[in-house]
Amino acid sequence: MLLQDKVVLITGGSQGIGAGAALGCAEHGAHVAINYHGNSADAEKVVAEVRKKGRRAIAVKGDVADASTATAFVKAAVQEFGKVDVFVSNAGICPFHSFLDMPQETLERTLKVNLHGAYYMTQAAANQMKDQGHGGSIVAISSISALVGGEYQTHYTPTKAGVHSLMQSCAIALGRYGIRCNSVMPGTIATSINKEDLAQPGKREYMEGRIPLGRLGRPDDVAGCVVFLASDLARYVTGASVLVDGGLFVNLQ
Known part of the structure; x- marks a missing residue:
């Protein structure tokens, strides 16, 4: 029970990697607050699964691209649980699109959700942690994608490089408060964000063929790394990044 009685906040926690992280943290003893922007039924399902594990959970709706969502999410969690021990910035979108005709609204929405949202949420969580002492x-x-390019991800890859860089800088800014900041770099994880892309004939087989471990990742594969970084086992780890990709990056190299 690596996170016994810790309070973990996760953005984009109603599905995919976020939901996997919520369940993984709960399995290790954490109480969980998830932020979500889409389907309330999905969010309540995650909450119910966490509670089945004997842990407390809440779901708070809000768009991470709106700075006020960050303070509202942290406030709701503190009201429910009294503290914030771990924050997982997960919310993100990747509407695949070609570069030369990228719509302005698609670019700006991706930047606001993936990068601005991560910034606002990290800042709000860090302030709460600092005040707790x-x-x-x-x-x-x-x-x-922070390390490699993608033809239909020219709007997405810069945001993920930015999130990685944000953690490096925050590790320096927040170390004096005992707050550790790290990033996880998943490879191809089968979630709703790439469901349509992987449904193309032969695409899934092609993607699996590039991965040394021979399969696509699952949300719980990422959750294990999140639990480790959140726990005291990683008490001297900050400013780091961990690839969770089945060996894809080194194979591409």
């Missing part, structure tokens, strides 16, 4: 752990879900 007993440190904390911040884990941002970046991506292998």
Whole structure:
């Protein structure tokens, strides 16, 4: 029980990697607050699954692109649980699109959700941790896309590189308060964000063929790394990034 009685906040926690992280943290003893922007039924399902594990949970709706959502989310969690020990910045979108005709609204929405949202939420969580006075752990879900390009991800890859860089800078800014900041870089994880892309004939087989471990990742694969970085096992780890990609990056190299 690596996170016994810790309070973990996760953005984009109603599905995919966020939901996997919520369940993984609960399995290790954490109480969980998830932020979500879409389907309330999905969010309540995650909350119910966490509670089945004997832990407390709440879901708070809000758009991370709106700075006020960050303070509202942290406030709701503190009202419910009394503190914030771990913050996981996970919310993100990737509407695949070609570069030369990228709509302005698609670019700006991706930047606001993935990068601005991560900034606002990290800032709000860090302020709460600082005021509590007993440190904390911040884990941002970046991506292998922070390190490699993607023809239909020219709007997405810069945001994930930005999230990685944000954690490096925050590690320096927040270390004096005992707050550790690290990023996780998932490879190809089968979630709703790439469901349509992987549905193309032969695409899934092609993607699996590039991965040394021979399969796409699952949300719980990422959750294990999140739990580690959130826990005291990683008490001297900050400013780091961890690839969770089945070996894809080194194979591409």
